[in-house]
Amino acid sequence: MQRLQVTLGMGAWLLFVMGSWLAAAEPAANPDRNVIYITWDGFRWQEFFGGAQLPYISKDAGVADVEGVKQRFWREDEQERRAALLPFVWTVMAKHGQIFGDQTRNSVAKIQNKHKFSYPGYSEMFCGFPDDERIASNGKFPNPNVTVLEFLNGRPGFQGRVAGIATWNVFPFILNEARAKIYVHAGITPIPGDNLSDRQHLLNEMIKDTVVLWPDNQIDAITIQAAREYLILKKPRVLFIGLGETDEWGHGRRYDRYLHAAHQADDFLSRLWALLQSMPEYKDKTSLVIAPDHGRGGTIRDWTDHGAKIEGAEYIWMAAMGPEIPAHGLREETEATLSQVAATLAKLVGEDFNAASPKSAPPLAGITK
Numbered sequence: 001m002q003r004l005q006v007t008l009g010m011g012a013w014l015l016f017v018m019g020s021w022l023a024a025a026e027p028a029a030n031p032d033r034n035v036i037y038i039t040w041d042g043f044r045w046q047e048f049f050g051g052a053q054l055p056y057i058s059k060d061a062g063v064a065d066v067e068g069v070k071q072r073f074w075r076e077d078e079q080e081r082r083a084a085l086l087p088f089v090w091t092v093m094a095k096h097g098q099i100f101g102d103q104t105r106n107s108v109a110k111i112q113n114k115h116k117f118s119y120p121g122y123s124e125m126f127c128g129f130p131d132d133e134r135i136a137s138n139g140k141f142p143n144p145n146v147t148v149l150e151f152l153n154g155r156p157g158f159q160g161r162v163a164g165i166a167t168w169n170v171f172p173f174i175l176n177e178a179r180a181k182i183y184v185h186a187g188i189t190p191i192p193g194d195n196l197s198d199r200q201h202l203l204n205e206m207i208k209d210t211v212v213l214w215p216d217n218q219i220d221a222i223t224i225q226a227a228r229e230y231l232i233l234k235k236p237r238v239l240f241i242g243l244g245e246t247d248e249w250g251h252g253r254r255y256d257r258y259l260h261a262a263h264q265a266d267d268f269l270s271r272l273w274a275l276l277q278s279m280p281e282y283k284d285k286t287s288l289v290i291a292p293d294h295g296r297g298g299t300i301r302d303w304t305d306h307g308a309k310i311e312g313a314e315y316i317w318m319a320a321m322g323p324e325i326p327a328h329g330l331r332e333e334t335e336a337t338l339s340q341v342a343a344t345l346a347k348l349v350g351e352d353f354n355a356a357s358p359k360s361a362p363p364l365a366g367i368t369k
Contacts, residue, residue, distance in 0.1 A: 033324065033349040034237045034286040036272070037341075040265050041118065041168070042247030042306060043292045045109070045317045048089075049102045051081030052259055055300055061255035069256050085263055088270040089319060093288075097321025098328045098367065100336045109316045109336040111294055116306050116313040118247075121293030121338060122174045128342035128353060128360025143176045148342040148353050150180035152238050155351055163234065165227040166242025167218040186242070188218050191226055199229045213248070220245045220261060224268050228275065235281050238349065250296060253304045287322025287348040291341060324348055324368045331366075340364045
């Protein structure tokens, strides 16, 4: 698509600045609360709730070792199957938190933007509303809308403690890093700074030496390790981690690697949660939230794709657990939208994003006590 040029009107920006300044006069409601938000780009609700789908474990879906993938991920029972693919989600998050979007239980989670691809999806989730006219491509243009990360970085107790680390090199623009004044490390670029840890130096060597699979996307493993080290060193109160291999392998029609990427993302959640519970700054003070930016097609023909013309790519899932979140497990008879993520993240750390951005969607219903 042609690159979209956008600007933020001075009046709207002044209103936001004034509103943020007035809000900043109030003390933070939960000074000890933190939130980690992780996205799995383009991971379908079908696999999230149903595990590996048997028709796709085939040569037609790019599976190199059909029997090996079946042995690893296929189970006759759906609950066993999804737990084989995503053990942390289904043995920990489903028990101690809440999960939205299981259509078999009349729980529907959808995006609201009409485009059904990444920049519009990420902008919707971080800003709280779709902006179909101005956010209509994946081009590298600064987001004219204020994200919840920018809002939180302006609140008492959060300044300099909000960050984003992701695989996709468009995130500095989606999050408007320059205006928001938050740390964003994304894409195939070295970790910046002069006072790096030994692990960060090693990661920079790996970034230099690793084969580039996609020119605009880092592999998840490096992003995972970069995010882990940043968490240990900087101890942010709000951290966004964007993983991308589920989308890339989906587009590449490699169902085996798509499943593997999701399984590895789940394993990262498990290790991250253990790390958080081992650190006094985070133990029993931190919420973990996960979601995708869009869905994908629902057939063997179009499961690889998404976009305005792909039926079903608007359906997603969301999951969360933490000290503020009642353990309702699989939510039933609910409707949720990607737009609700922004206000939900703010609410989990005791802040009110809707007060600063009234057009944003409210938090997920029943997400807090």
